[in-house]
Amino acid sequence: AQTVTQSQPEMSVQEAETVTLSCTYDTSESDYYLFWYKQPPSRQMILVIRQEAYKQQNATENRFSVNFQKAAKSFSLKISDSQLGDAAMYFCAYKKVNYGGATNKLIFGTGTLLAVQP
Amino acid sequence: NAGVTQTPKFRILKIGQSMTLQCTQDMNHNYMYWYRQDPGMGLKLIYYSVGAGITDKGEVPNGYNVSRSTTEDFPLRLELAAPSQTSVYFCASSYSGETEAFFGQGTRLTVV
Numbered sequence: 001a002q003t004v005t006q007s008q009p010e011m012s013v014q015e016a017e018t019v020t021l022s023c024t025y026d027t028s029e030s031d032y033y034l035f036w037y038k039q040p041p042s043r044q045m046i047l048v049i050r051q052e053a054y055k056q057q058n059a060t061e062n063r064f065s066v067n068f069q070k071a072a073k074s075f076s077l078k079i080s081d082s083q084l085g086d087a088a089m090y091f092c093a094y095k096k097v098n099y100g101g102a103t104n105k106l107i108f109g110t111g112t113l114l115a116v117q118p
Numbered sequence: 119n120a121g122v123t124q125t126p127k128f129r130i131l132k133i134g135q136s137m138t139l140q141c142t143q144d145m146n147h148n149y150m151y152w153y154r155q156d157p158g159m160g161l162k163l164i165y166y167s168v169g170a171g172i173t174d175k176g177e178v179p180n181g182y183n184v185s186r187s188t189t190e191d192f193p194l195r196l197e198l199a200a201p202s203q204t205s206v207y208f209c210a211s212s213y214s215g216e217t218e219a220f221f222g223q224g225t226r227l228t229v230v
Contacts, residue, residue, distance in 0.1 A: 004160070035218065045161075045208060045221035091160055098215030105151070105176055106219060108160025 002027045004094050006109035013082045014117050020067075021077045021112045023092030031097035034068065034075045035106070040088040048090070051075065053097075079114075087116045120144050124209050124222035131199040131229045139194040139225050141209030149212045150192040151219060152176075152184065154205040161208060167192055168215070199229045 003026045013019035025034070036048040051059045051068050058066050063083075067076045079086055092109040125140045143150065148169050153161035153176075163176030167186040181203055183195040192211075196203060206226050210219040 033216070037221075043206065043224040043226075045210070045224075047218050047220075050218055093160075105163040105166065106153075106161070108162075110158065110160050 002029070002094055002096065002107050004092055004107050004109040006092055006112050008112045009110070010113045010115070012115045012117060013079070013086075015082055015084060017082055018078060018080045019082055019114065021079075021090050021092075021114065023075045023077070023109055025073050025075065025092070025094045025107075027073070027094065027096070029096050033095045033097065034066075035093040035095070036064070036066070036075075036077045037091045037093060037108075038086075038088045039091060039111070040085075045091075049077065082116050084116050084118060087114055089113050122209055122211055122220050122222035124207075124225050126225060127223065128226050129228070131196075131227065133199060133201065133229060135199050136195070136197050137199070137227075139196070139207055139209070139227075141192045141194065141222060142190050143192075143209075143211040143220075144190065145211060145213070145220065146189060147211035147213050147220075148189070149215060149219075150186065151210040151212075152182070152192070152194045153208045153210065154178065155208060155224075156205050164194065164207075196227075201229050203227065204229045 032053045034051045038046045063080045089111045093106045122143045151166045152164040155161045165184040167173045206224045209222045212219045
């Protein structure tokens with residue numbers, strides 16, 4: 001069974017600094033997707049970034065980028081120039097590629113609570 | 119754009135009561151999902167649907183039922199509420215099995 005592990009329950013970063021959130025996963029599949037979701041106090045789950053496993057290039061969305069190491073099954077999120085609005089719970093998630101018509105569920109890690117200090 | 123809308127946002131139920139959590143999306147997505155989030159945990163899939171009239175169980179379906187009579191709506195029914203069902207419930211939708219899911223704002227349910 002696939003699992004997602006986030007080993008950092010809490011992290012803290014100074015405003016304008018850079019922080020990296022860790023995520024590892026376990027799967028025997030070769031095709032899958034990885035996601036980072038942000039959950040602010042409002043509870044809304046917001047997609048931050050997405051990575052397809054077949055792509056070697058790391059995904060980037062403005063100040064957010066990932067370091068995807070497929071062999072090591074590692075998928076870390078780097079937040080550059082941290083802002084107060086980045087404070088939230090961040091979830092790493094995995095999804096197997098669907099070939100057969102039925103969907104595959106998102107498998108979530110337990111989350112990392114990020115605090116941004118002014 | 120409304121996206122995924124869940125109602126209610128908060129609810130307190132007594133043990134043994136029943137209720138329906140409503141979820142509707144206006145993005146014409148085929149796939150819809152119900153997740154629950156327990157404190158300090160990630161989300162776990164309760165039920166999902168790949169289209170109107172088609173539903174299937176996720177990881178933690180016991181105590182819940184769903185229906186999907188239209189593309190837009192995917193209600194989650196709790197029968198005989200139990201304290202173990204105290205959680206935050208999220209509805210989500212996606213265009214396909216490969217595209218990202220969009221989430222509603224969640225329903226915080228407390229069973230006392």
